[in-house]
Amino acid sequence: MGTFGEYIKSALASIRNNKGRSFLTMLGIIIGISAVITVLIIGDGMKATVNSEMDSIGATTISVSLDDTKTDKTFTREQIDQIESSISRIFGISPTVNVFGSVKGRKGSYDVYVSGGKPAAENSSGVTIVHGRYYGDSDVDDAKNVLVISQTMSNLVFGYEEAVGNTVELTANDLTQEFTVIGIREDTPMDMAYSSFGDEAMVLAEGPYTSVCESFNFDVDNMITGFTMYLDNEDKQAVLAQTRAVVENIMGLRGENAVKISSGAGFDQTTNAILDIITSVVAIIAAISLLVGGIGVMNIMTVSVTERTREIGIRKSLGARTSSILTQFLAEAAILTFVGGIIGIIFGLTVSFIICKVVGFSFTVNPALVAIVVAISTAIGLFFGIYPAKRAADLDPIEALRTE
Amino acid sequence: MKKLVEIKDVSKIYNPGENEVRALSHVNLTIGEGEFVAIIGQSGSGKSTLMNMLGCLDTPTSGKYFLHGQDVSHMSDDEQSDIRNREIGFIFQGFNLIPSLTALENVELPLIYRGVSKKERLRLANAALNSVGLEKRKTHKPSEMSGGQQQRVAIARAIAQAPPILLADEPTGNLDTHSTKEIIRIIKRLYHEGRTVIIITHDPGIAKQAKRIITISDGMIQSDIKNPEYKDEI
Known part of the structure; x- marks a missing residue:
């Protein structure tokens, strides 16, 4: 029907x-909408x-592993290197081969926990080299028996802190091998905790995973089921998107959903x-003012219907159906809140822009x-317009025409 | 003469029960196409109830009302609205124009409710205003016009969509002598153009302008006569 217009x-x-x-009716809606907009x-x-402040904090990690309920495959040395070079925007990846021994x-002798990995593990939180260096790619490639140890371990095993260049004997899996200390790192809370048990103290050390495997007779190509990726926090989303495809490709696991x-x-x-x-929570509080605005619309529309009873009677006598009157008054309420909503948005945007600038938040709409x-503001008009509009539409034309 | 209005044994009772008011009591009335009828009665005689019934603003408690052969006595509100829109042009004592609308917009109203296109609506509304001599007042609001002019707008509104019946309720009740003559002249002309005109009035001076005079009191028709004094000239 063209009559809607x-x-x-x-x-x-x-x-x-x-x-x-x-305007006064709209004011309630304007305040409500601008409050909601500003808060959001x-x-x-x-x-x-x-x-953005947290992104600038720096390194973060992503763990990747193969689901052993879905596949028997493990990462080989070659595949680890291939994955590391295929994923862009990362510092590197490191598998972890843990060995417990002495x-x-x-x-003296102590229990020791050695983490075998790749040089990227230097990005782990808490790793700060104080003497010497961390192990590098050539140490991994050549499976050199080198170790990075904590200050505590250096003190316990050698009696002093700067033990770079000294050697220790590591025993695990019934095999004993000689390792050279190439770096000392700062203690972490973990080192302190493990070393505080007196005679039962345990020390922590790190070395190339290749040498750990070779020294203690682990089959390096058949045991690694996961690795850690080190990257800048800012690149996290991009890397996450890329990782699964790269790993599935290299491991030949496409479509098997086996990569976690x-x-x-x-x-x-x-x-x-x-x-x-x-x-x-704050938006809900602001929305309450919107509700109050909506009730204001209902109020004014009810008054308006009462004032215009005679007009409604005239329209009915001329052939207006119930639905015509209903539509007219609903449209009136909806237009009021729609326009109020638009003004409220402009007002809210202005206020939030100023506040964001002053406080130093970024302003995005x-x-x-x-x-x-x-x-929503139009819907409020329709909702709160229903009662007065229904009242108008249901008026008896004879009664309505009789009112002054 | 074809029957246009046929009221059969119609009663209207308000407040049924002990304090019931019998506004109409077993009324029978037939009005043919192209008649010019005045219904005269004092206040409280039931003439307003009869007018509401004839105008499909109200339904009878008992009895039947046939309009154009169609039983309209037990219709829904919306059906009654459609019948009013199609069949009846109202002219009220208080003009009943919508104050916020211009003369032209007021005349357009019944055409809007009928769903007439904008172009056709403007053509019909302009023609109706021209026929009551208000060419120059189309953009005026009711408050900017005299009573006579307002009633002419109301007449234009009533005839714009050419309904078969013109129902005038005390059309000159709020007007001075000069305007009264003017309005009566227009109503007579509309009758001459072939419309059925029913005037409801308490004023014998107005009633005697009609060709047939029906007198009502106590909710019953007392007399229904051909007006001996009727003058055909406009």
């Missing part, structure tokens, strides 16, 4: 005829700012979740948010 027109005319009152945009800005130096990738429930995700909760808010 006519109802809109007459709704507009009636809004124009009551400019002052229409500032929330987004806060999140973006916190995230270490013997000049000052875990970026861990990192600090940033927890923080984002908390920020989201805060934003939604999601167009979908704007569209949703416009839709």
Whole structure:
């Protein structure tokens, strides 16, 4: 029916005829919508700012492993190197071959836990070299028997901290091999904890996984089921997207869903979740003012219907159906809140822009948010317009014509 | 003469029960196409109830109302709206124009509810306003016009979509002598153009302008006569 446009027109005319009152009605909606918009945009800005600060913190890790319920395959040395060179924007990857055994130096013997890996493991949190160097690619390639040990281990095994160049005997798997210390790293809380057990103390050391395997007779090509990737936090999403395809390709596991990738429930995700909760709570409070605005619309529309009872009677006597009257008044309420919504958005954007600039948050506007808010404010008009519009539509024409 | 309005044994009772008010009591009435009828009665006589019934604003408690042969006595609100829109042009004592709309927009209203296209609507509304001599007042709002002019707008609105019946309720009740003459002249002309005109009034001076006079009191028709004084000139 082309008459719908006519109802809109007459709704507009009636809004124009009551400019002052229409504006006051809209004011509630304007305040509600701009409050919601402001809260959501500032929330987004806060999140973006916190995230970019966390991205600048630096290295993060991603764990990749093969699901042993889906495949029997393991990573070979060659495949590990191939994967490392195929994924761009990472510092490197490192498998972990852990060996538990004993270490013997000049000052005594201790239980030892050796982590065999690749040089990228230097990016693990807490690794800071204080003397010498970390093991490098050539140490891995040539399977050199070299070790990086903690300050605690150096003190216990050698009696002093700067033991670079000294050798120790490592015993594990019933085999004893000589290893040369090439680097001393700062203690981590873990070192302190393990070394505090007196005679039962355990020390921690790291070395090339190739030499660990060769020394203690592990079959390096048939035991590695996972590795850790080291990368800059900023590149995490891009790397995550790329990793599965690369690993599946190289391992010949396409379509088998056998590669498990875990970026861990990192600090940033927890923080984002908390920020989201805060934003939604404040947005709900702001939405209450929107509700109050909606009730204002209902109020004014009810008054308007009462004032225009005679007009409604005239329209009915001229052949207006119940639905025509209903549409006219619903359109009036919806237009009021739609226009109020638009003004509220402009106002809210301005306020949030100023606040973001002052506080130093980044200011971004999601167009979908704007569209949703416009839709919601119009829906509020329709919802709160139903009661007064129904009252108008159900008026008895004889009674309505009789009112002055 | 074809029957246009046929009321059979119609009663209307308000507040059924002990304090019931019998506004109409077993009324029978037939009006043919192209008649010019005045229904005269004092206030409380039941003439307003009869007018609401004739105008399909109300339904009878008992009895039947046939309009154009169609039983309209037990219709839904929307069906009644459609019948009013198609069959009846109302002219009210208080003009009943919508104050926020211009003369032209007021005349367009029933055409909008009928779903007439914008172009056709403007043509019909302009023609109707021209026929009541308001060519120059089309963009005026009711508050900017005299009572006589407002009633002419109301007449234009009533005839714009050419309904078979013109139902005028005290059409001159709010007008001065000069405007009264003017309005009566227009109504007579519309009758001459072939429309069925029913005037409801308490004023014998107005009633005697019609060709047939029906007197109503206590909800019953007391007399139904051909007006001996009727003058055919406009």
